[in-house]
Amino acid sequence: MTCKTKRKPMLWRLKMPKQDKHKNTHNMPQFQQMQYAFAAWIRKPDAAATPQNIERRRMNVYRELFLSNVKGFLDNAFPVAASALGQEAWQALTETFFEKHLSTSPYFREIPQEFMAWLMDNYDIQQTLPPWLPELLHYEWLELHVSTLDADVPDVHTAATIQTNKPIVLSPFFEMAAYRWPVHEISAENQPKDMPAIPTLLAVYRTREHQVRFMKLEPKAAMLLEVLQTNPTLNPEQAAQQAALKTQGGRHAMTFGMSEFSTLFSDLKARDILLGNAVEDIK
Numbered sequence: 089m090t091c092k093t094k095r096k097p098m099l100w101r102l103k104m105p106k107q108d109k110h111k112n113t114h115n116m117p118q119f120q121q122m123q124y125a126f127a128a129w130i131r132k133p134d135a136a137a138t139p140q141n142i143e144r145r146r147m148n149v150y151r152e153l154f155l156s157n158v159k160g161f162l163d164n165a166f167p168v169a170a171s172a173l174g175q176e177a178w179q180a181l182t183e184t185f186f187e188k189h190l191s192t193s194p195y196f197r198e199i200p201q202e203f204m205a206w207l208m209d210n211y212d213i214q215q216t217l218p219p220w221l222p223e224l225l226h227y228e229w230l231e232l233h234v235s236t237l238d239a240d241v242p243d244v245h246t247a248a249t250i251q252t253n254k255p256i257v258l259s260p261f262f263e264m265a266a267y268r269w270p271v272h273e274i275s276a277e278n279q280p281k282d283m284p285a286i287p288t289l290l291a292v293y294r295t296r297e298h299q300v301r302f303m304k305l306e307p308k309a310a311m312l313l314e315v316l317q318t319n320p321t322l323n324p325e326q327a328a329q330q331a332a333l334k335t336q337g338g339r340h341a342m343t344f345g346m347s348e349f350s351t352l353f354s355d356l357k358a359r360d361i362l363l364g365n366a367v368e369d370i371k
Contacts, residue, residue, distance in 0.1 A: 130154050132187045158186050158199060165200035166228045169221060171276045177217075184213065197236065200229050220269035220280060227271040230263050230292040235300050237261050244364035250353050252324040254365040258316050261294035262361050264305070272302060295360045303359060309352060313361070324353055 116124070125139045130151045138144050159182045163170055170178040182203075189206045191199075204225050207214060214222065239260035250256060266287045269280060289305040291313070305313070311331040316322060319330070356362040 126150075155183065155186055158182070161196060161199040162203055165203075165232055166225055168228055168275060169224050172224070172274055172279060173218070173221065174276075181213075181217070197232075200225075200232060204229060218279065219283070220271065220274060223267045223269050224271045224274050226265065227267065227290065227292075230265065231300050231302075234261055234263055234292050234294050235298075237294065242363065243367040245367055247364065250324060250357055250362070251365050252350075252353075255321050255323050256316065256327070256353075257363040257366050258313070258320065259293060259361055259363055262313075263292045264310065264313055264317075265290055265292075266310075272304060291361060293359065293361050301359065303361070309356070312352070313356075316362075 122139060125137070126142075129138060129147055133147070133151065138147060159179075162182050162185075173181070185203055185206055188210075189202065191202055193202060204222070207217075207222055207225070237260065241260065242257050244257045245251075266289050268283055268287055270284060270288045272288065272290060274280065289307065289310040291303040291305055291310075292300065293303070294300050308331070311334055312327055315327045315330045315334070319327070322330070353362060357364065
């Protein structure tokens with residue numbers, strides 16, 4: 089994925105291509121039929137015949153290796169979800185994914201994203217799990233996503249302070265999302281039972297030292313960042329004005345005192361969410 093995807097503070101949704109779960113192998117060459125038979129048994133041995141001329145003992149070794157490899161990627165990507173769900177339930181969920189999902193990507197690093205998309209497309213499985221789990225998975229995945237983003241860093245002015253009348257540069261290593269559940273607080277010991285009335289707004293960003301950090305956003309900050317994402321040529325004053333107009337359809341415009349305005353932008357710059365004023369616009 090690239091940093092050029094449209095990013096907005098909204099409830100997320102992933103979608104994968106529809107899969108052909110009933111592929112006809114009868115007209116395939118024999119070696120391909122063997123491959124499909126092998127894969128079918130690896131996925132779910134109780135529902136498939138053991139491939140010819142291969143001992144079941146050896147097939148069990150292959151299955152364990154494949155399953156452990158896939159589960160390892162999921163464990164590393166979603167440690168909080170695995171802990172919160174519990175070892176037994178997490179093991180069962182990852183095995184179900186291994187058995188039923190037909191991957192659409194050849195890249196190991198995209199297994200976590202495929203796992204999320206698979207779960208979102210399987211409502212019956214979601215009903216057996218905590219309602220906050222899909223959003224927690226996405227929150228954890230964002231850390232992996234931001235850590236691997238590849239983009240050119242624009243040149244910016246090196247001044248410690250931001251000029252409010254010059255265009256500001258937003259980091260390309262930044263994502264923002266809104267969740268119905270407080271995903272940043274969920275753990276094995278803290279699992280919410282009731283959905284809060286107010287969504288949780290979170291930013292995930294990478295610093296200049298290549299450290300991934302998280303920040304809970306107030307609505308004011310989230311609106312400003314959304315405006316800057318969609319209008320990268322704006323300066324801070326213009327962004328603040330547009331954010332105020334967007335709030336409640338302009339009926340209850342946000343107020344920005346100069347001290348609050350400066351503090352907000354200084355904080356975002358200190359976190360490397362804002363990089364500084366664009367070089368070509370400094371006189």
